[in-house]
Amino acid sequence: MPFREATALVCVEREGIMETWVRKISGREPVLEIPVKGSMRPTCLFRCWPYAPRREVQPTALADLGKPAFKLGIAEISVGWREHD
Secondary structure, three states, X not given: OOOOEEEEEEEEEOOOEEEEEEEEEEOOOOOOOOOXXXXXXOEEEEEEEEEEOOOXXXXXXXXXXXXXXXXXXXXXXXXXXXXXX
16 A cells, blocks of 8 residues: 555445445555355455555745545456355
8 A cells, every 4th residue: 555544435336326334544564354145156356445645845936745645446356156255
């Protein structure tokens, strides 16, 4: 993850948005635990949009290093038909 701390919008998709969460994440442990349900089979997409708010850095004429930033992460998983796959 490119940020020290961020607020992330997490989305589970399959033929549309199924569930969404807002989570706080940090750069030291950028792992999200998301429960996998049987309704997500056979495949689903997890999207994560981390957002880092504006920092206390004064902008200059050439660059604004304190501006807010967004990133996007996408992962596709296969959910098996058996309960514990």
